[in-house]
Each structure stands twice: as C-alpha cells, then as structure tokens.
Amino acid sequence: MSLSLYIDTARWRAHQQSVVAAYPGLVPVAKGNGYGFTNLRLAEEAALLGADTLAVGTTHEAAVVKDYFSGDLMVLTPYRIQEEPVPLPDRVVRTVSTVDGAAHLRGARIVVECMTSLKRHGIAPGDLGKLHALIGDGVRIEGFAVHMPMDRPDGSDAVAEIAQWVDAIRASMLPLQSMFVSHVTPDQLTRLQRQYPDVRFRSRIGTHLWLGDHGAIECRGMVLDVVPVAKGERFGYRQHKAPSDGHLVVVAGGTAHGVGLEAPKAVAGLAPRAKGIARAGLATVNRTLSPFLWQGKQRWFAEPPHMQVSILFVSSETQPPQVGEELPARLRHTTTTFDRLVDGWQSRP
CATH class of the missing domain: 2.40.37.10 (Lyase, Ornithine Decarboxylase; Chain A, domain 1)
Structure with a gap:
C-alpha cells in the first residue's frame, strides 16, 4: 500500500566507499528530503563511513539530525543577522557570507563562504581585509568555502578560480587550514592539493555520494x-x-x-x-x-x-x-x- 524505495544496501554502500576513496576528507551532505532517503538515514550512513563532519542545509535540519550524528555539523545556508534562533550545540559550524555576519557570530565556529562565478552568495575579495580585522575579537574562522558551478561553457578552470581565492586569503593574512569545495572533480582536487600542500581541501558531496549508482x-x-x-x-x-x-x-x-x-x-x-x-x-x-x-x-x-x-x-x-x-x-x-x-x-x- 505504499510508494517504496528499494536499496541494494551492500552495493549502495560500496559506491559510497568508492566516493570516499576518490575524495579524501570528504564531507557528506544530508539536506532537504535527504535525497529520498531522509536526513536521519543519511546521518547514520555518514557515521558508518567514519565521517567527522556532516553538512546539512539549514539550522532546523541540524537540530533534527544532531542526535543521529555525533561529529561536527556544518550548516550550508549562510547566517543572517535577524534569523530565527535555533538552539544548537557547539559542534555546529555556521557558514557566513558577510563580514557583518561573522561579527555577529563572535564565539561561534564559522566557515566563510567566498563569492564564486556561481554568483549565489559569499564575501568579495575586498571584504577579506575587514574580515581580518575581526580576528582576535572572538571570531573563530575554521575554514573557507567555495561553491563551483557544475558547467563551464566558457572553458574556464575551476582550479584557477579556487587558486585565486586561496592566494587572496593568504595575502590578507587570514588563517587557512581548510578549504571546503563543492562540485570539484577528483582530478581538480588533486591539482589543488599539489599546488597548496599545506591547505586541506575537503569536498562536500551529496548527490554523487548517495545517488551516484542508479542501479543500487x-x-x-x-x-x-x-x-x-x-x-x-x-x-x-x-x-x-x-x-x-x-x-x-x-x-x-x-x-x-x-x-x-x-x-x-x-x-x-x-x-x-x-x-x-x-x-x-x-x-x-x-x-x-x-x-x-x-x-x-x-x-x-x-x-x-x-x-x-x-x-x-x-x-x-x-x-x-x-x-x-x-x-x-x-x-x-x-x-x-x-x-x-x-x-x-x-x-x-
């Protein structure tokens, strides 16, 4: 009497392991309807994969899955100053895309989203100096993030675009231990890691991780x-x-x-x-x-x-x-x- 999703569990998990192997430091993404599996199920799968961080879409999603995943929870939707407060544990890492947002989250763990050719949200290169002025004033920057477009009909290079941000962040004397990237191939990830061996590039992946093997x-x-x-x-x-x-x-x-x-x-x-x-x-x-x-x-x-x-x-x-x-x-x-x-x-x- 139902609409059902059948899972070849062993094959599905084998695909997940292959993706983890191709993307060292992978951060699984569980958001929205959980790609059809529900976010609670994906939180459990992420734990089985040994992931130390799980990315979710919103603070409300973080509040739901926090009891099903014991590692860090990264909220992908950027913080807005007048947003509805949701009680969350300290292991939740917030994304910020404005300098004012970073200033308002003093004491919280944050990842700074950078504006890319996707043109969705993020700080501009000219904001990096203002962001640096907040360091030492209770702002806890745990990394930066770039979200790449999926297609590049103009032939531009994602690695070159990310490299521009890495160089700009370093030039601003901001701490850069981790760079979270979305829609980057294993080859591109390898190129970035070789170019910047002291930066940990971590791919945030949802669709390819959970739905990449259609036959499963x-x-x-x-x-x-x-x-x-x-x-x-x-x-x-x-x-x-x-x-x-x-x-x-x-x-x-x-x-x-x-x-x-x-x-x-x-x-x-x-x-x-x-x-x-x-x-x-x-x-x-x-x-x-x-x-x-x-x-x-x-x-x-x-x-x-x-x-x-x-x-x-x-x-x-x-x-x-x-x-x-x-x-x-x-x-x-x-x-x-x-x-x-x-x-x-x-x-x-």
Whole structure:
C-alpha cells in the first residue's frame, strides 16, 4: 500500500566507499528530503563511513539530525543577522557570507563562504581585509568555502578560480587550514592539493555520494486497484472519457510524495527542446506520461495525480497488472518522499 524505495544496501554502500576513496576528507551532505532517503538515514550512513563532519542545509535540519550524528555539523545556508534562533550545540559550524555576519557570530565556529562565478552568495575579495580585522575579537574562522558551478561553457578552470581565492586569503593574512569545495572533480582536487600542500581541501558531496549508482536503488509504487473501463466511459474527478477500452490502474504515489511534480530543468540542444515542446503540447490535451512503468513502458496518467495515489490508463491491448504488484517508477529523488525504505533488495548485475 505504499510508494517504496528499494536499496541494494551492500552495493549502495560500496559506491559510497568508492566516493570516499576518490575524495579524501570528504564531507557528506544530508539536506532537504535527504535525497529520498531522509536526513536521519543519511546521518547514520555518514557515521558508518567514519565521517567527522556532516553538512546539512539549514539550522532546523541540524537540530533534527544532531542526535543521529555525533561529529561536527556544518550548516550550508549562510547566517543572517535577524534569523530565527535555533538552539544548537557547539559542534555546529555556521557558514557566513558577510563580514557583518561573522561579527555577529563572535564565539561561534564559522566557515566563510567566498563569492564564486556561481554568483549565489559569499564575501568579495575586498571584504577579506575587514574580515581580518575581526580576528582576535572572538571570531573563530575554521575554514573557507567555495561553491563551483557544475558547467563551464566558457572553458574556464575551476582550479584557477579556487587558486585565486586561496592566494587572496593568504595575502590578507587570514588563517587557512581548510578549504571546503563543492562540485570539484577528483582530478581538480588533486591539482589543488599539489599546488597548496599545506591547505586541506575537503569536498562536500551529496548527490554523487548517495545517488551516484542508479542501479543500487529502485522506486516502486504498489497497485491498489484495477478498474475496467469502456471507450467513451466517464471516470475520475473531472469525468473525462476513456480514449479506448482498457483499465484504470490505481497505484500508490501522488502529489504528497512528489509524484507529478517537476522542477525546472536546464535544456540545451534542438532535440531536447523539441521533445519539451511535444510534451507541453500533449499536456494541453490531457496526455501526460506518468513516471510509472508497466511491461517496460512508461504509462500515461489517466488524470492528474491525486494526493496519495496516481491513476494510470492501460489500453485493452495490454494485460493490466494485478492488485498488489509493484510498478517501477522513474522519480526525481530530491523531490520525492517515500513511504518506506526497503533494505536488502538484490539489484541486477
């Protein structure tokens, strides 16, 4: 009666170990919906990996996972002076992206976010002198952080951009023992470590760590009902007509789980744009593919998904599934909440 995430636990953890080996000093990231696994489960997995630090998105997430991970907790969202206070232990490290924010957090452990070509948040190079003036006044800088863009169509080099920040921080006489980096490859990490052997570069990784081996996990929705319909027969909330003889398949997984909800995607190239236009055109006549598969094919939504279930249409040319069977689903893990996690599933080689 549920939308489930099946985990080949041994294979999943083997992938995690391979990522840890490729990124020495890795800081696992558990935020949002925990990449579909929940943050509590990922906190436990991070502990099994022997991580000394776990990065979370917000102070509220830190408050939830603090009892499941005994190491340091790094809050990735930068501190804002008028934010709602959340009681947290001293092992929580806050990110700051302004000089004023650093000044307000005297006595707290902080990591300073630097503005990169991502252009999201961070201090500017001209702020480093002001930041240095706070040293010795109770400000505890435990490192700096840079968040890199994932794509570089201009051909620029992430290592060169990070190196500019390392040189600027050093020139400002600020302490730099650790530099936390995001979206940096193992090769780039090696280059940085060779160039600056006295700086510890630590990658913060979420998606690649938890979701990098797609074959180790599988989403499934249980079939709850199968209802025969004749061509032209009305059904559902909006009483649309069935396009042909077939079956309405009611499957676990609806909008409350994130099914049918889609985040915008970056599209490049003529073929992907053409497919997007085609999908939009079909949607205007109530033809939308669901994420659920039956007999190897994605099946159409019979109508928009409900809160906890989706209704699919399977034509009479295809034998419908049976109640109690589970349909594989192609779901975006960062927007999906599963009813249960099933460990010990055996994936195909």
